[in-house]
Amino acid sequence: MIKNWYCFGVAIVLWLICMWLTMPFPDALNIERGVSVLNVLIKTKDGYQIEGLLTILLLSICLYFLIYGVKKHQIFWSLALIVSFVFVPSLIVNAYQNTLATGINAVSYDIDKSDCRFKLEDDYTLKGTCRLPLQNLSTEEVTLNLEFYETYWYEDDVRSVSLMNAGLPYEVKLKGKQKKWVRVETLIDVSQLENHIEKGTVSGVHIIINGGGKIRRF
Template identity: 45%
Template sequence: MLNIPVQTDDGLQFVGVVSLILLITGLFLLAKSLEKYHGRIVLIAIIISIFAPSMIAGSYQRTFATGIYAVSYDRGLSNCGFDMINERTLHGECELTFDNYSRNDVGFTVEFYENKNDYPMVSLLNNNAPYEVKLKANARKHVKIESNIDVSNTENHIDNGSARNVDIIIKSGEKSRKL
């Protein structure tokens, strides 16, 4: 709700719940304190609370961020495809798109993850992970990751399929981002 993370795969987020309560309380008090145009101003405040955080984060990433924090992942352009090569080997191929807004080259590793309710597919690529990616300064790059995965010891594995909007984790040293 309103881009405030109240619940994630790990459970309820205390900071998100408190932020949502503070936002609703603030909007209520704003509406009560104004005598004229309170409906319009509350609507403008809601619109600002929806769009401002992502705009501020994007601006920070494009101007001040360094390292993996300056890397943007275009989830909408990402896709993965899987096909069985033989009885024991699954071939996986993913195309991921990254933007580096930093003035410096950035190197990181990529790992894949699935939400709790998803059938394990892209996470099978982690059998041969991590995958190294290097981005030039201020550049956009389409990265192709290919892997042959031994599924002989995996129960109920997929035979073929595809996935879009792939969830990934990028890491550089001790720093990590879930995208």
């Protein structure tokens, strides 16, 4: 199966480096808005991302060495390498969180199911309500504080979820192995604010959690 052990070994080393560079931990993967290739963020509003471009370059070199390292079925091995590059890092993180992780390192957040709803109560008061699916994957209770942030792609994007920080602090307690829909609600004074949301729903809510001296971004 192996035609050139040197090329094959180089491919494996580069594959491991690429996976390490894209490991979605402690922060979630691609917490900024932008252009991604194979889950690698290569461009944001600030321009091209050197680390992302380097990762794609290393992955391309890895494929080159892999093709010359195996005797046959090069297409199969190339596809297997790409698929594993995309999915294996998340599997590793999940395994770690379910076994060795403690504190906020054991907390997972399903950003795709989160949302915040906004509605003007009067001319100067905005009501915000957010639903955030959090899960403690460890067996020990975890106490954390959370806050909100948002990423902008255009300079004229309106403020939305970051307005929820008017109600800080938000403390959350999760029992061992508990999966919980955290509901956060607050009234926001918008009398001095410009370019803010007035009504609607925002999905995919970005949050920051902190506890035990550690910080994670989703």
